[in-house]
Amino acid sequence: MAAEYIPSFNCGCKGIRTCLRCEAQKSKHLLQENDQIHYFTYDPLSKTAVREEETGARQSFVFPGIFLWENFVSEDEERELTARMDQDVWKESQSGRRKQDFGPKVNFKKQRVRVGGFTGLPAISRLLVDRMSKAPQLASFKPVEQCNLDYDPVRGSAIDPHLDDSWLWGEHLVTINLLSDTVLTMSLDQGCGGMDHGEVRVAVHLPRRSLVVLYGEARHRWKHAIHRKDIHGRRVCSTFRELSAEFLQGGEQEKLGSELLDIALSFKGAPL
Numbered sequence: 001m002a003a004e005y006i007p008s009f010n011c012g013c014k015g016i017r018t019c020l021r022c023e024a025q026k027s028k029h030l031l032q033e034n035d036q037i038h039y040f041t042y043d044p045l046s047k048t049a050v051r052e053e054e055t056g057a058r059q060s061f062v063f064p065g066i067f068l069w070e071n072f073v074s075e076d077e078e079r080e081l082t083a084r085m086d087q088d089v090w091k092e093s094q095s096g097r098r099k100q101d102f103g104p105k106v107n108f109k110k111q112r113v114r115v116g117g118f119t120g121l122p123a124i125s126r127l128l129v130d131r132m133s134k135a136p137q138l139a140s141f142k143p144v145e146q147c148n149l150d151y152d153p154v155r156g157s158a159i160d161p162h163l164d165d166s167w168l169w170g171e172h173l174v175t176i177n178l179l180s181d182t183v184l185t186m187s188l189d190q191g192c193g194g195m196d197h198g199e200v201r202v203a204v205h206l207p208r209r210s211l212v213v214l215y216g217e218a219r220h221r222w223k224h225a226i227h228r229k230d231i232h233g234r235r236v237c238s239t240f241r242e243l244s245a246e247f248l249q250g251g252e253q254e255k256l257g258s259e260l261l262d263i264a265l266s267f268k269g270a271p272l
Contacts, residue, residue, distance in 0.1 A: 002231070006148075007208055011092055011096065012091075012092035012093040012094045012095075012097070013094050014094060015093060015129050016195040017094045017095045017097055017160065018095065018156075019096025019156040019157065019158075020093075020096060020102050020154070020155055020235045021096065021155060021156070022049050023156070028129045035190050036197060036198030036229075037050075037198060037199045037201055038051075038200045038201075039051060039198070039201050039203070040063075040200065040201065040203070041202070041203045041266065042062075042066060042186075042204040042205070044066070044068045044202065046060075046185070046202075047063060047064065047066070048060045048061060048063055049061055049062075049202040050063055056128065058071050062082040063164060063186075063202060063218070064216050064217050064218065065215050065216035065219060065222075066109060066204060066212065066213070066214060067135065067137045067212070067215070068204070068206075068210060068212050068213075069135060069210060069211040069212075069213075070209075070210045071207075071208050071209055072131070072209060072210055072211035073090050073128070073178075077232055077254070078178050078179070078208075078209050079239075079260075080124070081178060081236075082083065082129065082178055082179060082236050085123050085150075085236060088100055088270070088271050089271065091116055093149070093154075093189075094159045095153070095157060095159055096151075096155035096156040096157035097149050097150060097151055097155075097157045097158075097159065097268070098118055098149070099148065099149050100120050100147070100148040100271040101145075101147055101271055102120070102146040102147070102264075102269045102272070103145030103146065103147065103272070104116060104118045104144070104145070104260055105118070106168060108165050108167070108168070108233065110166055110199065111168075112182075113168060113253075113260070115259065115263065116272070118228075118260070118263055118264075118269070118272065119138065119268055119269045119270055120147045120263050120264050120265070120266040120267055120269035121261050121264050121267050121269050122146070122267065122269050122271075123269075125146060125240075125267060126267040128176065129141075129143060129240070129265075132174060132211070135213075136240075137213055137215065138172065138174065138213065140176065141172055141240075141260055142242055142243075142264075143174070143240035143241060143242055143243060143264060143265075144241065144257075144264045145169075145240070145241045145264070146238055146239070146269075147238070148236065148237070148238050148242075148271075149236070149238075149239070150234070150235075151182075151230075151231045151233045151235040151236070151237075152233070152234050152235075153233065157226075157228070157231050157235075158226055158227055158231065159224070159225055159226045161185070161187050161197065161224065162223055162225070162264075163220070163222035164219070164241070165225055168244055168246075168247070169244060170241070170242040170243050170244045170248075171216075171219060171242070172213055172215045172219070172239075172242055173213065173214040173215070173219055173241060173242075174213050174239065175211070175212050175238065175239045176208060176209075176210075176211050176237060176256075177206040177207070177208065177209070177210050177211070177235070178208065178235070178238075179208065179233065180208055180209050180224060180231075180232060180233040180234060181205070181206065181208050182206050182231060182232075183205055183206065183226070183227070183230040184203075184204040184206055184212065184225075184226060185201055185202070185203055185217060185224065185225045185230070186201065186204060186222040186223070187199060187200065187201045187202070187222065187224075188200045188221070188223070188258055189223075202222075208222065216266045243257050243260070243261070247260070
């Protein structure tokens with residue numbers, strides 16, 4: 001496992017997370033790799049994870065919870081979206097990334113949410129959100145938060161395997177992938193799909209200008225990551241999150257949820 005350290009270079013890394021900037025200041029960078037990893041590739045047509053054995057046999061298992069929409073935005077829209085983002089300030093984030101947040105202030109450990117300076121999603125996202133609703137999987141999707149992230153191979157940008165919060169954030173995680181192709185790696189620490197031992201990884205190829213949705217098992221059971229080796233050029237993405245049932249009609253925090261949604265969907269936001 002990477003040793004804990006305090007970065008001595010201007011980056012956003014904390015704890016065990018690293019990027020190429022802060023690793024250059026260290027005498028040694030340690031990585032941990034599972035001794036046995038089973039690699040698969042996601043097939044969006046059959047919605048299965050597949051791999052070819054050395055014997056030529058084909059192994060697969062059903063992989064639910066992913067919806068991929070290729071060419072979600074046009075080349076012209078991609079240029080406009082990234083140009084608008086670059087007009088705002090990018091803040092240093094962990095693991096060599098930069099970010100722009102459009103969402104409420106949240107303390108996940110204490111489970112507290114406050115409006116703070118939240119003024120809504122950016123105006124340019126109104127068209128994107130309306131287009132998303134045309135997909136059956138997103139017909140009722142109402143995003144309350146948008147996070148723009150900037151990945152660059154020069155910085156060693158990546159994001160470790162993780163599960164997104166499910167106390168505040170709801171069933172669907174929606175990401176628009178811009179400027180370059182990449183791979184979203186889904187992983188389970190313990191075996192599945194006929195593998196009793198070792199980690200299982202499923203590579204989900206994300207074409208440039210595509211949209212991907214994680215829900216169900218892919219949202220709540222499988223961790224997701226973007227590995228450094230899969231960032232080959234500048235990559236910008238926008239991830240949209242919806243509220244959990246606790247903040248929707250009938251939930252304990254319905255009033256706060258309604259206030260947050262009203263602000264979010266006013267589309268008057270500036271990054272916090």
